[in-house]
Amino acid sequence: MEATTAARPQGTSERTRSERRLGWMLCAPAVIAMLLVTAYPIAYAFVLSLQNLDLRFPDESGWAGLSNYQTVLTSSLWWQDVGNTVLIMVISVAIELALGMAIALVMYRAIFGRSVVRTSVLIPYGIVTVVAAFAWQFAFAPDTGFVNPALGTDKAWFGGHVSSLAVIIFAEVWKTTPFMALLLLAGLTTIDEGLYEAAKVDGANATQRFFRITLPLMKPAILVALLFRTLDAFRIFDNIFIMTRGAFDTESVSILGYNQLISRTNLGLGSAVSVLIFICVLIIAFAFVRLLGVRMAEGRPGG
Amino acid sequence: MHRKQHQHLAGLTILGLAIVVLAGCGGGAGGGPATLNWFVATQPGGTIQEVAKRCGDQSNGRYTIDVQLLPTDASQQREQLVRRLAANDSSVDLIGMDVIWTAEFANAGWIKEWPAAQARQVTKGVFPSVIETASFDGKLYGAPFNSNTQLLWYRKDLVQKPPKTWDQMISAAEKLPKAGKIQVQASKYEGFTVWVNAMIESAGGKILSGPESVALPEKPTEEGLTPMGKLADSSAAATNISTSDEDTARLGFEDGSSAFMLNYTFAYASAKENAPDIAKNMGFARFPQVTPGRPSKPPLGGFNIGVGSYSDHQSEAFDAAACVSNTKSQLTATELDGLPPSNERLYRSKVVRTAYPGFAQLVKHSIEDAAPRPQTPAYQDVSLAVQSALQPPSKIDPDDPTPAYDDLRSKVEDAVKRKGLL
Numbered sequence: 001m002e003a004t005t006a007a008r009p010q011g012t013s014e015r016t017r018s019e020r021r022l023g024w025m026l027c028a029p030a031v032i033a034m035l036l037v038t039a040y041p042i043a044y045a046f047v048l049s050l051q052n053l054d055l056r057f058p059d060e061s062g063w064a065g066l067s068n069y070q071t072v073l074t075s076s077l078w079w080q081d082v083g084n085t086v087l088i089m090v091i092s093v094a095i096e097l098a099l100g101m102a103i104a105l106v107m108y109r110a111i112f113g114r115s116v117v118r119t120s121v122l123i124p125y126g127i128v129t130v131v132a133a134f135a136w137q138f139a140f141a142p143d144t145g146f147v148n149p150a151l152g153t154d155k156a157w158f159g160g161h162v163s164s165l166a167v168i169i170f171a172e173v174w175k176t177t178p179f180m181a182l183l184l185l186a187g188l189t190t191i192d193e194g195l196y197e198a199a200k201v202d203g204a205n206a207t208q209r210f211f212r213i214t215l216p217l218m219k220p221a222i223l224v225a226l227l228f229r230t231l232d233a234f235r236i237f238d239n240i241f242i243m244t245r246g247a248f249d250t251e252s253v254s255i256l257g258y259n260q261l262i263s264r265t266n267l268g269l270g271s272a273v274s275v276l277i278f279i280c281v282l283i284i285a286f287a288f289v290r291l292l293g294v295r296m297a298e299g300r301p302g303g
Numbered sequence: 304m305h306r307k308q309h310q311h312l313a314g315l316t317i318l319g320l321a322i323v324v325l326a327g328c329g330g331g332a333g334g335g336p337a338t339l340n341w342f343v344a345t346q347p348g349g350t351i352q353e354v355a356k357r358c359g360d361q362s363n364g365r366y367t368i369d370v371q372l373l374p375t376d377a378s379q380q381r382e383q384l385v386r387r388l389a390a391n392d393s394s395v396d397l398i399g400m401d402v403i404w405t406a407e408f409a410n411a412g413w414i415k416e417w418p419a420a421q422a423r424q425v426t427k428g429v430f431p432s433v434i435e436t437a438s439f440d441g442k443l444y445g446a447p448f449n450s451n452t453q454l455l456w457y458r459k460d461l462v463q464k465p466p467k468t469w470d471q472m473i474s475a476a477e478k479l480p481k482a483g484k485i486q487v488q489a490s491k492y493e494g495f496t497v498w499v500n501a502m503i504e505s506a507g508g509k510i511l512s513g514p515e516s517v518a519l520p521e522k523p524t525e526e527g528l529t530p531m532g533k534l535a536d537s538s539a540a541a542t543n544i545s546t547s548d549e550d551t552a553r554l555g556f557e558d559g560s561s562a563f564m565l566n567y568t569f570a571y572a573s574a575k576e577n578a579p580d581i582a583k584n585m586g587f588a589r590f591p592q593v594t595p596g597r598p599s600k601p602p603l604g605g606f607n608i609g610v611g612s613y614s615d616h617q618s619e620a621f622d623a624a625a626c627v628s629n630t631k632s633q634l635t636a637t638e639l640d641g642l643p644p645s646n647e648r649l650y651r652s653k654v655v656r657t658a659y660p661g662f663a664q665l666v667k668h669s670i671e672d673a674a675p676r677p678q679t680p681a682y683q684d685v686s687l688a689v690q691s692a693l694q695p696p697s698k699i700d701p702d703d704p705t706p707a708y709d710d711l712r713s714k715v716e717d718a719v720k721r722k723g724l725l
Contacts (some may be wrong), residue, residue: 052723055389056411056680075724110395142542143558156542159695247491247545259725262382264683265389271725 042278049271056265068272078273082280085252086228088165089233092172096229097222099173100180108188117244118185125178135240136171161248168250171239176232180225187221188214220292228290231281253277304491319694336614337366339623344380344606345372345398349641350632351399353568358626359636366619367629368397377401377493381683387612388413395611396620397627400445402436402675403493403682406514409439410680411491414609415617417443425625433645436675437607445607446628447645449636452669453602454662455554455588456564456571458581459483465588469530470596472563476539477561485539486564487554489531491694494548496676496686497602498565502527504600504674505593510685511677515719519712521693527593530700532707533691539563545695557581567604568659568666570642587662603673605645643670681699681718687725688718 052064072078103121110117131250139145140157148154159161191214199209215222237254244250246259257277261270315437336359343351357367373380373490381404387395388408400408408414417425425446426434437445455472457465461479466472475725476483487495503510508523534540541547541555549566556564557578564570574582590601608624610617626632633644633655643657643666649655659666677685692711693699 039348056407056683057721058411071723077724119680143555143560154542156545158546159543202663244546259687262386263378263687264383264721264725266721273724 045271045278049275051268053267054265055267064268068268069276070277071269072272076227077251077262078253078276080249081251081253081256082115084250085236085254088169088172088236088252089230092169092176092233093209093226093229095169095173096177096180100184100225103181104179104184104188107184107185120134121181122178124175125182126149127175127288128241129175129238132175133171136174137243138168140167158244158247161250164244164248164250168236168239168243171208171243172233172236175239176229180229183225183228184218184221187218187225190221191217199240223288223292227292230284234281234284235277253280306718328674336362336364337619339366339368339396339614339616339620340371340394341368341397341399341623341627342371342373342384342395343397344375344377344401346636346640346642350636350639350642353639354627354632354635356634358623359625360724362619362622366616366623368623373399377403388613390483391613392611393613396614396616397624398609398611399448399606400609402433402603402607403686405437405444405607405609406439406678406684407680409442409444414444415612415621417446417610417619421621421625425628428646430645430647430670430713432603432675433605433607434607434672435678436603438676445609446624446630446715448606448608449633449642450670451567451604451643452643452666452673453497453565453567453590454665454669455591456566457586457588458562458584459586460584461562462586465586466563466591467588468592469534472591473530473534473537473539474561477537482560482562483539484541484555484561484563485534486541486547486555486561486566487534488548488552488565489535489544489545489694489696490546490548491553491690492548494692495687497507498531499528499606499689500676501590501600501602501674502593504591505597507594507597507664509524509677510689510715511679511719512520514624514679515681517712517716519708519715521708523594523609524711525708528693528699528704528711529701529705530593530692531696532704535614535696536701545697568643569641571659571662587665589665598672600672600674601669603670603675605643647671679719681721684718684721685715688714691725 049068050064050066051061052068062254107114107118107121127135137158140147142148142156142159144156148159155163157167175205195213195217196209199213204212212245235254236252237258240246240252240255241258246252246255253273254277255275257270260273263269316618341351341355345351351370351372355370359367362468373383378673380401384395384398384404388411395682398408398414400414410417422443426443429447430450433450434443437443437447453464461482462475466475466605472485476485488498493630500510503519503524504527506523506527508520508527509518512518535544541551541561543551543555547555547571552564552566553570553573555561556566556570557574559578559581571582571585571587574585590599608628611619614620625642628645630644630646631647633646634652636642637644637649637658643659644650644655647667647670649661656663676682679685689711692714693707714725717725
């Protein structure tokens with residue numbers, strides 16, 4: 001100990017510099033990989049979105065300026081799909097938050113079999129989305145599914161706008177509520193038990209304890225969970241692709257992008273859709289981070 | 304110490320990268336037969352593997368064929384192929400092309416035109432309607448392999464005489480207390496476009512008059528759309544009509560709930576295996592007429608074999624394509640997978656008559672008179688436009704089909720010019 005302390009004045013700069021260099025070298029592969037896999041595709045998508053580029057018509061390519069954006073933004077289909085996506089996003093995230101909170105409380109309070117409870121709750125989240133989507137599609141099939149006999153109806157679930165959306169949202173909620181619950185559970189565990197005991201001594205009942213202690217202290221955790229799920233839900237694709245393929249006006253913006261990019265191989269128009277989706281995601285993220293920053297600062301003195 | 308560790312680490316990183324890079328460019332040239340990759344949709348009966356092996360064995364060591372199976376869904380097959388072809392993938396030697404891809408692939412320069420001598424050889428005896436699907440701009444781009452068409456399947460125990468027209472069929476079905484459903488394909492997918500095209504053509508109309516010009520004459524088009532809207536509004540529509548495809552149609556017929564079904568020839572073999580009681584009473588007739596007295600134009604499906612433009616083994620590939628689509632291979636497809644031959648002379652053969660007991664000639668006439676779907680490089684756009692304008696068919700008001708017609712027309716017009724979002 002003493003020897004190192006004595007050596008420090010001389011060795012510091014040399015060692016710090018070399019450590020810093022080592023740090024950069026260790027980071028370099030990750031930074032380069034990040035640039036390659038995220039920054040490059042985003043920039044490339046933006047460049048493509050300024051071009052007329054359809055793989056099926058190689059002779060007709062050229063610069064298009066902002067005309068692809070004009071096409072997308074003046075199309076009623078784009079706005080209808082944005083509406084659908086926001087609707088699915090708001091409803092599914094709201095339900096997930098309420099359900100996730102309930103499940104998190106159960107997981108937190110479970111006295112025995114805690115690990116079994118936590119693992120089993122997570123199962124839906126572990127299932128591949130496409131597989132889950134197929135499973136629910138079969139379950140809601142009018143003739144062969146188990147849902148209709150269970151409810152005593154013979155409804156064609158995928159035969160209308162509202163009922164298709166309801167099934168899509170249901171499958172989305174079923175799939176991702178565990179994720180929400182897990183994030184909320186992490187928030188719950190950070191609350192000091194002593195606060196509850198003190199509140200109990202003061203005569204606060206369970207409802208008061210939940211609204212006066214749990215919720216305020218969990219605000220940051222709730223906002224993080226909401227941010228993750230909202231961004232995720234905005235990009236909803238698998239469930240819709242499997243269940244309706246966008247029939248009955250259930251198309252989301254991601255399906256719209258897929259149709260232009262993959263089915264029509266119209267890279268210009270498709271990239272414009274992708275860039276616009278990216279901008280929407282950025283706006284949502286910034287709004288949340290804004291909110292998050294404020295809330296965290298607000299919560300600090302109290303907590 | 305530190306420096307040595309850095310060097311060690313850097314060395315490891317470079318080594319790692321080198322391995323990744325080298326692993327990416329494996330393979331290499333060698334002597335012996337050329338290996339041709341045949342990208343094709345899987346057939347459950349094993350036709351593809353069988354003919355690939357036979358042709359390889361018969362090539363006297365010139366080539367062997369490696370089968371690369373594609374998904375069963377036509378749109379997904381196309382998506383995988385387009386991704387490879389647009390990237391100039393030289394591993395695509397032979398392509399099992401759905402009849403609707405020819406114009407798109409040929410126009411983009413992804414497939415090779417057939418040399419005149421071989422073109423004559425592979426089209427000898429083939430139905431003109433099928434040759435049309437394999438051609439673009441007057442040139443042949445595919446060797447016709449199997450064809451396909453839809454028949455009207457009905458229950459002989461419920462219906463004495465098959466209906467001649469769509470109107471007759473719908474009213475006959477509505478009168479049946481049980482099993483009064485009509486099975487069609489009306490989900491939002493290519494199968495729906497197949498139905499729309501057959502209806503418009505049967506009424507004497509056409510979707511396109513050229514690769515970039517819209518036909519859609521108003522009166523016949525509306526006449527063709529009316530029965531679709533009528534069926535969607537009727538009690539004869541299956542509950543799942545708006546998500547129905549070939550398979551749900553088959554299931555709906557096999558479970559006994561339906562008196563009528565429009566479906567491809569596989570439906571007969573399927574019913575014989577899964578629902579023998581239903582198959583016993585399974586009658587067949589030609590695709591119903593839209594306008595009484597005007598012969599219907601049934602749907603046309605099938606696969607043609609194309610040769611990839613970026614293939615390193617083109618002369619072998621043309622020979623192989625000719626072999627996997629020759630009459631012997633076509634009969635293998637009929638025998639193992641129940642697929643109708645594209646060569647009209649094969650319809651007297653024992654294999655075809657066994658596969659289609661009593662209806663071999665019906666299948667033949669149906670393919671002869673069938674209406675191919677539009678031939679245009681923008682086919683995908685046109686098909687998406689048709690689907691977004693008319694699916695679900697309940698969008699068509701049978702008493703006033705004009706709004707549906709107007710929507711269809713404006714969407715198809717945008718689609719051939721590839722304007723706007725779809």
